[in-house]
Amino acid sequence: MSEESDYLDMLLSGEEPSGQRILAIDTSSTSGSVALVEGGTVISELKISRVSTHSEWLMPAIELFLKDCNLGVSEIDLFAVGSGPGSFTGLRVGVSTLKGLAWAVSRPVIGVSTLQALAMNIKEQDALICPVLDARKGQVYSALFMLSCGELERVMEDAAQCPEEVLEVLTDTGLVNESMPLIFVGHGLTVYGDLIKSEIGESIFAPEELWDVSAGNIGLIAGDRSDEVITPVELLPTYRRVSEAEFKRN
Numbered sequence: 001m002s003e004e005s006d007y008l009d010m011l012l013s014g015e016e017p018s019g020q021r022i023l024a025i026d027t028s029s030t031s032g033s034v035a036l037v038e039g040g041t042v043i044s045e046l047k048i049s050r051v052s053t054h055s056e057w058l059m060p061a062i063e064l065f066l067k068d069c070n071l072g073v074s075e076i077d078l079f080a081v082g083s084g085p086g087s088f089t090g091l092r093v094g095v096s097t098l099k100g101l102a103w104a105v106s107r108p109v110i111g112v113s114t115l116q117a118l119a120m121n122i123k124e125q126d127a128l129i130c131p132v133l134d135a136r137k138g139q140v141y142s143a144l145f146m147l148s149c150g151e152l153e154r155v156m157e158d159a160a161q162c163p164e165e166v167l168e169v170l171t172d173t174g175l176v177n178e179s180m181p182l183i184f185v186g187h188g189l190t191v192y193g194d195l196i197k198s199e200i201g202e203s204i205f206a207p208e209e210l211w212d213v214s215a216g217n218i219g220l221i222a223g224d225r226s227d228e229v230i231t232p233v234e235l236l237p238t239y240r241r242v243s244e245a246e247f248k249r250n
Helices: 003-012 054-068 088-104 114-119 163-172 188-199 215-224 244-249
Strands: 021-026 032-038 041-048 078-084 109-113 127-136 139-148 151-161 182-185
Touching: 021 054, 021 088, 021 215, 032 054, 032 215, 041 054, 041 215, 054 088, 078 088, 078 114, 078 215, 088 109, 109 114, 109 215, 114 127, 114 139, 114 151, 114 215, 127 151, 127 163, 127 188, 139 163, 139 188, 151 163, 163 188, 182 188
Parallel strands: 021 078, 078 109, 127 182
Antiparallel strands: 021 032, 032 041, 127 139, 139 151
């Protein structure tokens, strides 16, 4: 039996390895990050606010990051990536890079929702949290989570929708009320912030420094979902809509 199979069997049986090291990355937007998570704690994180091409910075950054952590790739137990939704090109770069690293050292991988990781940037108060990323073509990637007593619970699934549809769901279902604040977070606010404010005046926008997806959050989520790990060959981006090329073909 291969080393990877042994490791997968251990995780799927519910036995978490002692001192499990998780290398997490995110390339889902114009920012990027790499993080090391161990024992439910973010040990170190490298954040790059603005990148032009993920394929240029990612591998050198990972190599430097691991060197600074005094670790080799073979010492990583689990690889995690923000698998979407987000930039199609960015997601492909992140997923393919992670698959290559994990395959080389026979380790399992896990893909994590970028919107869930983004919602985790809000920590200070109980609230409804709506992460929004610009999906272009007049749409946003969004979801809805409830943060209560430090626990984040998903309320709505990740989706690509017109922002008007998202706001209609929020208002028509009675989810927005005075008892719990509604916080929007993410770079979709740059494009649709005025619309959101005009439709839901009582909404709150998170500070702009919280709008980037964090690889640290991706690693923390992965650590809580160790029973869902897969082999590198099974890992795929989660786009939530067809690509530009597919749209034109149809």
